[in-house]
Amino acid sequence: MTAIRNVQAELARFRMRVLVASIVVLVCFLMVAARLVYLQVIRHEDLLEQAENNRTAILPVVPNRGLILDRNGIVLATNYSAYTLEIMPSKVSDLEQTIEDLAQVLDISPRDRKRFKKLREEAKNFESIPLRSRLSDAEVARFAVQRYRFPGVEIKARLFRNYPYGELASHVIGYIGRINTSEKEKLDDSEDAPNYRGTEYIGKLGVEQSFETQLHGLTGVDSMETSAGGRATRRLANQPSTPGNTVKLAIDIKLQHLVEELFGERRGALVAIDPKTGEVLAFVSKPTFDPNLFVEGIDSENWQALNESLDKPLLNRALRGTYPPGSTYKPFMALAALETGKRTPQQTISDPGFFMFGNHRFRDDKEGGHGSVNMYRSIVESCDTYYYMLANDLGVDTIHEQMQRFGFGELTGIDIFGEVRGLLPSTEWKRRAYKKPEQQKWYAGETISLGIGQGYNNFTMLQLASAVATLANNGIKMKPHLVQEVVDIITRAPTTTTQESVGEISAKAANIAVIKEAMVGVNLEGTSAASFRGAAYTSGGKTGTAQVVQIKQNEKYVASRMEERFRDHALFTAFAPAEDPQIALAIVVENAGFGSQSSAPIARRVMDYWLLRQYPSLEDIEAVQKAQATTPIGQPRAIIDVPWPPGSSASAPIAAASAAKLMRR
Numbered sequence: 221m222t223a224i225r226n227v228q229a230e231l232a233r234f235r236m237r238v239l240v241a242s243i244v245v246l247v248c249f250l251m252v253a254a255r256l257v258y259l260q261v262i263r264h265e266d267l268l269e270q271a272e273n274n275r276t277a278i279l280p281v282v283p284n285r286g287l288i289l290d291r292n293g294i295v296l297a298t299n300y301s302a303y304t305l306e307i308m309p310s311k312v313s314d315l316e317q318t319i320e321d322l323a324q325v326l327d328i329s330p331r332d333r334k335r336f337k338k339l340r341e342e343a344k345n346f347e348s349i350p351l352r353s354r355l356s357d358a359e360v361a362r363f364a365v366q367r368y369r370f371p372g373v374e375i376k377a378r379l380f381r382n383y384p385y386g387e388l389a390s391h392v393i394g395y396i397g398r399i400n401t402s403e404k405e406k407l408d409d410s411e412d413a414p415n416y417r418g419t420e421y422i423g424k425l426g427v428e429q430s431f432e433t434q435l436h437g438l439t440g441v442d443s444m445e446t447s448a449g450g451r452a453t454r455r456l457a458n459q460p461s462t463p464g465n466t467v468k469l470a471i472d473i474k475l476q477h478l479v480e481e482l483f484g485e486r487r488g489a490l491v492a493i494d495p496k497t498g499e500v501l502a503f504v505s506k507p508t509f510d511p512n513l514f515v516e517g518i519d520s521e522n523w524q525a526l527n528e529s530l531d532k533p534l535l536n537r538a539l540r541g542t543y544p545p546g547s548t549y550k551p552f553m554a555l556a557a558l559e560t561g562k563r564t565p566q567q568t569i570s571d572p573g574f575f576m577f578g579n580h581r582f583r584d585d586k587e588g589g590h591g592s593v594n595m596y597r598s599i600v601e602s603c604d605t606y607y608y609m610l611a612n613d614l615g616v617d618t619i620h621e622q623m624q625r626f627g628f629g630e631l632t633g634i635d636i637f638g639e640v641r642g643l644l645p646s647t648e649w650k651r652r653a654y655k656k657p658e659q660q661k662w663y664a665g666e667t668i669s670l671g672i673g674q675g676y677n678n679f680t681m682l683q684l685a686s687a688v689a690t691l692a693n694n695g696i697k698m699k700p701h702l703v704q705e706v707v708d709i710i711t712r713a714p715t716t717t718t719q720e721s722v723g724e725i726s727a728k729a730a731n732i733a734v735i736k737e738a739m740v741g742v743n744l745e746g747t748s749a750a751s752f753r754g755a756a757y758t759s760g761g762k763t764g765t766a767q768v769v770q771i772k773q774n775e776k777y778v779a780s781r782m783e784e785r786f787r788d789h790a791l792f793t794a795f796a797p798a799e800d801p802q803i804a805l806a807i808v809v810e811n812a813g814f815g816s817q818s819s820a821p822i823a824r825r826v827m828d829y830w831l832l833r834q835y836p837s838l839e840d841i842e843a844v845q846k847a848q849a850t851t852p853i854g855q856p857r858a859i860i861d862v863p864w865p866p867g868s869s870a871s872a873p874i875a876a877a878s879a880a881k882l883m884r885r
Contacts, residue, residue: 280418283437286464290473299379305352311372387508389476391536394426395511430636437464466707470499479504482822489537491685492805497719498698505537542678546764547602548793549673556622558731568594575608582608599738600746611671620646626687635701645676684806692795692804695725740798751820759796763815787811792819796827803830
């Protein structure tokens with residue numbers, strides 16, 4: 221039986237379907253239209269920027285690092301451009317195989333591989349890491365021919381730091397190295413983060429570190445059009461980088477070189493200061509190191525040699541090495557005696573060659589003693605007994621109070637990082653330094669050795685030189701500084717370091733004059749007279765010998781019977797000219813014995829150079845070093861008798877030739 225169709229019902233259903241379909245189509249069109257409005261109108265700027273970014277790349281332009289000069293304009297740190305072979309690990313599927321394949325095209329040494337591995341551990345995966353540096357033009361051309369084989373490998377032109385004089389003044393200049401993880405985190409959290417985009421190196425030590433902001437410069441930007449493969453095709457816009465400023469030091473590099481040569485292979489430190497300005501004229505720490513080793517990342521062998529050496533070449537002895545001042549402390553003790561009224565210049569003591577305190581016998585360096593000794597003779601002849609008695613009369617806290625005024629045990633505030641405070645003892649210090657009650661107590665016997673610069677006393681050569689400069693400057697203390705001025709790279713305008721007085725020692729002028737007169741006597745008729753015989757100027761000085769190990773009460777110190785590193789340190793302090801001081805210094809030669817034999821002769825050469833512009837020839841210095849190597853312990857050093865070139869003033873041709881030869885590398 222045939223069913224009767226309901227045409228009206230089917231038509232209604234069809235119309236409903238058409239309506240629903242129309243609504244769906246309309247909604248879809250509305251959604252497309254809304255999306256178009258959203259993309260074309262609302263997000264137009266954002267998407268345009270993204271599209272532009274896909275077409276272009278914003279590349280940082282690393283600035284030239286600023287130069288470092290000495291006071292006379294000699295360049296101590298500069299830059300040069302060279303090609304490097306770099307790999308971006310994120311774009312390389314098989315890194316080890318890629319390196320092996322590259323080794324077939326270019327020379328890749330085991331040292332290159334080790335450094336690359338170390339740098340990769342420190343870097344992020346998307347960063348470009350150098351495998352080889354300083355490629356020759358022939359090597360660049362050889363790689364360019366086969367570049368298609370090595371995706372993720374690029375040749376880049378980079379700036380490298382160069383220290384033309386190598387080890388000379390390395391502790392002052394410092395070095396740069398790759399930014400490590402901790403430094404990267406600090407930079408990311410700082411306002412300088414944008415300025416270090418593309419920068420992989422930062423100052424690590426010395427002036428390079430302390431004046432990083434001035435030396436780094438301002439990073440520029442290149443806007444480059446790129447291909448679909450991400451390769452730069454043309455430059456669209458450029459904001460050039462601004463090179464770092466020039467940092468000019470107060471250091472005289474020829475004087476620095478002279479001192480380092482005179483030290484030879486011996487360890488020690490010397491700091492020379494202009495008392496009137498606080499400018500540091502020489503800042504020597506021996507042994508030194510070659511900062512060029514660190515520029516591209518030091519290899520493990522060189523790092524191990526430097527880090528594990530018993531001579532500690534990475535230690536800045538002038539800034540961070542602390543030493544007992546020995547008898548160089550005596551002029552300051554004598555001034556403290558005058559200021560406190562414990563002694564007068566004319567007051568004498570009888571020196572039998574020792575001082576008894578309880579059951580302990582404190583020996584003088586002169587067997588049988590110095591006899592009747594006043595203040596002048598106590599300094600000129602360096603009488604220990606005089607200062608044993610004086611220390612006992614003053615007491616540790618009075619000594620601390622008097623010496624602190626000169627900056628002993630205090631930071632000088634010099635303009636490079638890393639200075640240590642040293643140790644100026646007091647009863648309060650000992651209570652804070654030790655935990656056990658019996659250790660916290662200050663014993664009267666501990667005060668005695670403080671008078672001759674021994675005991676707990678430990679200071680840097682920077683502190684000692686600053687104290688001598690203050691004394692030479694009649695009590696006016698100037699803040700020492702290594703940097704003379706910073707020259708703006710754009711305007712060429714120099715910003716001169718402020719010659720800042722940090723106070724005046726409240727000592728009577730007459731008392732200071734007594735001490736300075738006695739120090740002049742040291743160089744004229746006292747313990748360093750041999751070194752300053754025939755000088756064309758009058759100078760003041762004080763020799764010192766500091767014990768490294770304690771000698772038993774009944775034993776006699778004999779240097780030749782002791783291991784070299786346990787022998788006494790040789791110290792010397794000086795200023796000149798005595799009537800109008802232009803230079804003051806402190807020097808220590810480690811384990812070298814008497815200051816009169818090892819340190820004073822170097823100080824004489826410093827004074828002659830600075831005041832008379834006399835400069836020895838290289839042959840003279842080599843002869844000195846050879847003679848010193850064969851001189852028996854306890855005998856005068858040959859350096860005293862080395863002849864100087866006749867007429868060797870700054871304007872004399874022979875001096876110019878000698879200086880040029882010394883500075884040549």
